[in-house]
Amino acid sequence: MAHAQKLEIFRGALKFKSNTDKIWGVLILLSVITAIEVVLGIYKPEILMGYVAGMKVLNWIFIILTVVKAYYITWDFMHMRDEKAGLRRAVVWTGIFLICYLSFILLTEGGYIENVYSSGYITHDF
Amino acid sequence: MNTTVVNTGTEGKTWGGGKDPLNASYGKMMMWFFIVSDALTFSGFLAAYGFSRFKFIDSWPIADEVFTHVPFMHGQDLPMIYVAFMTFILIMSSVTMVLAVDAGHHLNKQKVSIYMFLTIIGGIVFVGSQAWEWNTFIKGEYGAVQTRSGNLLQFVDAEGHRVAISDFAIAEHSTRAQHEKKNGIWFTSEGTLPAYSVNEVVKGMEANENVLVRTELLNAEGQKTVLSRAESLRQLKSNGQLVVQGANLQVNEYGKPIFADFFFFITGFHGFHVLSGIILNIIIFFNVVVGTYERRKSYEMVEKVGLYWHFVDLVWVFVFTFFYLV
Numbered sequence: 306m307a308h309a310q311k312l313e314i315f316r317g318a319l320k321f322k323s324n325t326d327k328i329w330g331v332l333i334l335l336s337v338i339t340a341i342e343v344v345l346g347i348y349k350p351e352i353l354m355g356y357v358a359g360m361k362v363l364n365w366i367f368i369i370l371t372v373v374k375a376y377y378i379t380w381d382f383m384h385m386r387d388e389k390a391g392l393r394r395a396v397v398w399t400g401i402f403l404i405c406y407l408s409f410i411l412l413t414e415g416g417y418i419e420n421v422y423s424s425g426y427i428t429h430d431f
Numbered sequence: 432m433n434t435t436v437v438n439t440g441t442e443g444k445t446w447g448g449g450k451d452p453l454n455a456s457y458g459k460m461m462m463w464f465f466i467v468s469d470a471l472t473f474s475g476f477l478a479a480y481g482f483s484r485f486k487f488i489d490s491w492p493i494a495d496e497v498f499t500h501v502p503f504m505h506g507q508d509l510p511m512i513y514v515a516f517m518t519f520i521l522i523m524s525s526v527t528m529v530l531a532v533d534a535g536h537h538l539n540k541q542k543v544s545i546y547m548f549l550t551i552i553g554g555i556v557f558v559g560s561q562a563w564e565w566n567t568f569i570k571g572e573y574g575a576v577q578t579r580s581g582n583l584l585q586f587v588d589a590e591g592h593r594v595a596i597s598d599f600a601i602a603e604h605s606t607r608a609q610h611e612k613k614n615g616i617w618f619t620s621e622g623t624l625p626a627y628s629v630n631e632v633v634k635g636m637e638a639n640e641n642v643l644v645r646t647e648l649l650n651a652e653g654q655k656t657v658l659s660r661a662e663s664l665r666q667l668k669s670n671g672q673l674v675v676q677g678a679n680l681q682v683n684e685y686g687k688p689i690f691a692d693f694f695f696f697i698t699g700f701h702g703f704h705v706l707s708g709i710i711l712n713i714i715i716f717f718n719v720v721v722g723t724y725e726r727r728k729s730y731e732m733v734e735k736v737g738l739y740w741h742f743v744d745l746v747w748v749f750v751f752t753f754f755y756l757v
Contacts, residue, residue, distance in 0.1 A: 347495075
């Protein structure tokens, strides 16, 4: 299994000398992202409390940072970067499509039920 | 020439057979299949959690107030620190795993064993931390009173700091005997009775001028609503049904019972994956040590079990976000 490994991340902006170096580099990146999340989660800056597309900016930042982390775990730890495009697409697009579909349906339904509660058809606070 | 063989004209082409068109072995491909389906299982759980959360969007518990404990630091309010530590442990063990895979590519048996061993240790530390987290969550801290509709009344002082029920409730002689098999119907039993009755909490609240009731409803600033003194007493007297301490599958002192259900189910299912991962890692570790892969001249098994281990880490990244951050 000594096939060639791609050693650059950030679309080639950062190229590591060896595979081991790349692993440590990705670890630093993931730790920094987690640290940012934790600091934002503890202090919850007032400026990020506004709403964009129905959700707080802070929550959007958390979700985007999570997807970034997921990308680097899959691409560099699970070596997706070195797999053939066919395998990569079969795994990633199947997952992304079904997950987006499922979340959309369930969250819409949850929002609808909340609406039924809050518009007073059912008393649930007694 | 054999007349039953048909020449398909694809010999030698990528999908003509006898090749690995995706450049991945059968075992590795099946591990990817499994990971995709397991990822969909976990997204099903997390989406269901999102459903319940959207349903109770105006009264969902605030994670920062629920998970505030760190071992050996009693009575300190440290939200997020402990889960951040757990996340780091899991990412770290992912790193040692990928280093083991890398050493496997160089057929370096000694390095593979060391890194596999470190990965197993990381996994055990993570599962242990999770057990501690569950224990703290189940025990609870302040206690609360549940209303008839299953909503919660929590208690705060005038500054808005949480007050434990045991700090102000006035214990009185209880006439309510616990139902046991030997004193009642032999085929049923009941769990431990709550330490205080609603009556004792009401008495305690009347005696302590500055105790107020906090409801689950979130106000415009995303904080829980604190009732006035008169309204607090009225709510407690007219709606209080049961004193709740800690959390289990029926009641939950932190908020909606379904929050505790999802917490137990999702982190439990993830913890079960970590446990299976540790067992798989131990099996592979011993195979490495006895030299199975050395003789095979291929450490691909380490790579496959590594894929699973990274996947467990990947799931945790999402659990961390949706349970503790968002």
